Amino acid sequence: SGPSENHEFQAETRKLLDIVARSLYSEKEVFIRELISNSSDALEKLRYFQLNDENIEDRDLPLEIHIKTDENKKTFTIQDTGIGMKKEELLENLGTIARSGSKAFLDTVENSSDAGKNIIGQFGVGFYSSFMVGTKVDVYSKCMEPGSKAYKWTSDGTGTYDLSEAEGVQRGTKIVIHLRGESSEYCVESYALWMMEPKEVTEDMHEEFYRFIANVYDKPRYSIHYKTDAPLNIRALFYVPEYKPTLFDMSRETDSSLQLYSRKVMIMARTNMILPKWLRFVKGVVDSEDIPLNLSRELLQDSSLIRKLQQVLTNRLIKFFQDQAKKDPVRYDQFYEDYGLFFREGIVTSPEQETRENISRLLRFESSKLPAGERTKTSPYMEAMHKKDAEVLFLYESYDELVLMNLGQFDRKTLSGVENDLVDNVGDSNTVDEKDTTSLSQADADTLMNWLKSTLTNRVHKVKITNRLSSHPCVISVQEMGSARHFLRTTFADNH
Ligand code: ADP
Ligand code: MG
Numbered sequence: 013s014g015p016s017e018n019h020e021f022q023a024e025t026r027k028l029l030d031i032v033a034r035s036l037y038s039e040k041e042v043f044i045r046e047l048i049s050n051s052s053d054a055l056e057k058l059r060y061f062q063l064n065d066e067n068i069e070d071r072d073l074p075l076e077i078h079i080k081t082d083e084n085k086k087t088f089t090i091q092d093t094g095i096g097m098k099k100e101e102l103l104e105n106l107g108t109i110a111r112s113g114s115k116a117f118l119d120t121v122e123n124s125s126d127a128g129k130n131i132i133g134q135f136g137v138g139f140y141s142s143f144m145v146g147t148k149v150d151v152y153s154k155c156m157e158p159g160s161k162a163y164k165w166t167s168d169g170t171g172t173y174d175l176s177e178a179e180g181v182q183r184g185t186k187i188v189i190h191l192r193g194e195s196s197e198y199c200v201e202s203y204a205l206w207m208m209e210p211k212e213v214t215e216d217m218h219e220e221f222y223r224f225i226a227n228v229y230d231k232p233r234y235s236i237h238y239k240t241d242a243p244l245n246i247r248a249l250f251y252v253p254e255y256k257p258t259l260f261d262m263s264r265e266t267d268s269s270l271q272l273y274s275r276k277v278m279i280m281a282r283t284n285m286i287l288p289k290w291l292r293f294v295k296g297v298v299d300s301e302d303i304p305l306n307l308s309r310e311l312l313q314d315s316s317l318i319r320k321l322q323q324v325l326t327n328r329l330i331k332f333f334q335d336q337a338k339k340d341p342v343r344y345d346q347f348y349e350d351y352g353l354f355f356r357e358g359i360v361t362s363p364e365q366e367t368r369e370n371i372s373r374l375l376r377f378e379s380s381k382l383p384a385g386e387r388t389k390t391s392p393y394m395e396a397m398h399k400k401d402a403e404v405l406f407l408y409e410s411y412d413e414l415v416l417m418n419l420g421q422f423d424r425k426t427l428s429g430v431e432n433d434l435v436d437n438v439g440d441s442n443t444v445d446e447k448d449t450t451s452l453s454q455a456d457a458d459t460l461m462n463w464l465k466s467t468l469t470n471r472v473h474k475v476k477i478t479n480r481l482s483s484h485p486c487v488i489s490v491q492e493m494g495s496a497r498h499f500l501r502t503t504f505a506d507n508h
Contacts (some may be wrong), residue, residue, distance in 0.1 A: 015177065017175045018174050019173055019175060020303070021107055021173065023360060028114055028137060029143055029169045031121055032140050032141060033143050035144050040144050042141055045224055046137075046142075047139070049227060051077045051092035052092075052282065054094025055077065055093070058156055059075060069156050069160055073184075075093055075094070076092070076093050076280065078092075080092045081203075085190075087186075087188050087189060087190055087314075088419075089188045089189070093184040094185065095155065095184075096160070096184050097155060097163075098155045099163055102163055103243070106151065106165055114140065116251070138406075140169075145191055146190055146195070147169075147190050147192050148168045148189075148190040149187065149189050149190070150187070150190075151185065152178055152185065152187075152381065153181070153185040153186070154183050156183055157181075161468070191286075205217060205218075205221050210237040215235075216249070217313065219232065221249065222295065225295055225297060226269060226295040227269075233254045234250075234332070234336065235250070235251055236250040236351050238326075238328055244320060244321055244323065245301040246300050246325070247298075247300070248295045248297040248298045251294070252351065256350045261292070261293060264357075268294075270283055270295070272285075272286055272298055272300075273298065274300060284338045285318050287329075288361070288363065290358035290362070291326065292359070293351055294329065298325065303318075304316060309464045314353070316498060327367075330461040331375075334379055337374065348374070348375075352375070356412070359375075365420075368418075369419070378406040379406070379407070380394065380397065381403045392481050392486070393482060395480075395482065395483060396430075399480060413429060417429070423456045431489040442475055448479070448482075457477055461476075
């Protein structure tokens with residue numbers, strides 16, 4: 013490596029580092045979250061350049077984050093293959109305080125008496141949080157621009173830092189933290205909660221791990237610890253957040269925040285391959301010994317192993333939600349209200365009927381067969397269905413009809429729209445029931461039909477006599493996607 017330049021931290025940064033290093037803040041592991049979030053930002057940025065087909069250093073390096081610990085050297089290392097930093101970027105990003113969170117933190121600390129040591133976690137001081145646990149931090153970085161030089165940035169977090177050229181650095185950033193004595197726990201691998209016996213993992217441990225993995229501050233509403241050795245070796249921790257999904261969570265563009273490990277080594281920080289898209293609201297970690305460590309992203313994508321893993325995990329999660337619905341229906345109903353949209357998406361997007369029916373068991377509808385479910389009994393549709401003794405589900409969401417049409421059948425029962433059913437079963441005889449004394453005579457009925465047909469020409473498809481109604485004179489119906497009319501109308505209205 014080349015000669016080393018010594019630089020002073022900007023005064024504000026020095027102040028911040030001083031507070032961070034002396035911090036008594038108990039949740040020191042926030043540094044891991046900060047560093048992972050920087051690395052995944054760096055990968056996201058690289059992915060963006062890749063999409064635009066720009067020229068990139070070490071083009072074939074897969075986008076990955078690795079965390080390594082060394083108990084002998086007492087180091088914690090995180091390495092990513094993201095965009096990396098140029099010399100000026102290292103000076104700018106790791107020498108000054110650019111981020112608003114750090115500034116706000118400093119302001120608050122300066123204006124409070126107890127030096128605000130317990131509020132670091134609230135603000136998040138980004139990269140500098142590594143000095144909460146480290147006596148020295150080395151940053152190796154190589155920018156994604158082809159032919160870039162690599163640099164080593166190193167500091168003990170007091171007044172200054174050194175910068176020099178470095179050899180043998182691959183694209184991206186590697187950060188090595190030399191841990192303080194009292195923080196040496198972070199170099200011990202037994203960190204891995206998911207390898208423990210489910211019984212040994214306490215609710216607090218779940219909570220803490222969930223916050224770390226999902227990068228949020230609430231609690232998990234469901235925690236699932238899944239361990240199996242057949243048909244695959246799987247150690248998984250899944251969480252459903254307490255918070256309601258945001259628009260961002262609901263977007264199909266949003267990546268899953270699931271992490272894939274093999275034998276405690278991270279293979280991918282955000283992977284969409286382990287669970288189907290519709291389960292993207294599930295946060296967590298999947299570790300499988302059966303996945304080779306050096307498998308590339310492309311190979312993973314079309315591996316039958318991954319397909320198998322996906323299938324096993326999907327079935328496990330569906331089963332878990334079904335069990336929850338039985339165990340605590342009130343809690344489940346709240347969950348369904350918040351997250352039910354994902355199940356509907358699951359039905360529409362899953363190719364196998366078995367999976368679709370499995371998911372559909374998680375749906376909840378008001379039904380005519382339930383005591384409280386006869387709200388619309390007075391409608392002519394209900395009258396016809398009642399005569400037939402058919403069970404009617406009430407769909408209040410416009411897209412639900414699309415979902416059920418897509419499902420087609422449930423428990424070997426055919427699902428069909430009430431309007432559809434009416435039209436199909438009305439028959440073509442056009443004769444009145446002569447025994448029914450309340451009915452019009454055949455002659456009167458024919459006159460009425462002819463009058464309706466001539467008056468409504470081109471505005472109706474057919475006018476027919478039906479014996480399926482007794483207390484309603486008529487029903488207007490459409491042939492297909494009855495209640496989806498509303499859906500179509502809103503979609504078109506939104507688009508134009
Ligand atoms: P923030 O992430 O809020 O910007 P940080 O202190 O965490 O603040 O990081 C400061 C800056 O340093 C980032 O904005 C980014 O430009 C740069 N940086 C930090 N870590 C990395 C990394 N692993 N790869 C590339 N750039 C990084
Ligand atoms: Mg950051």
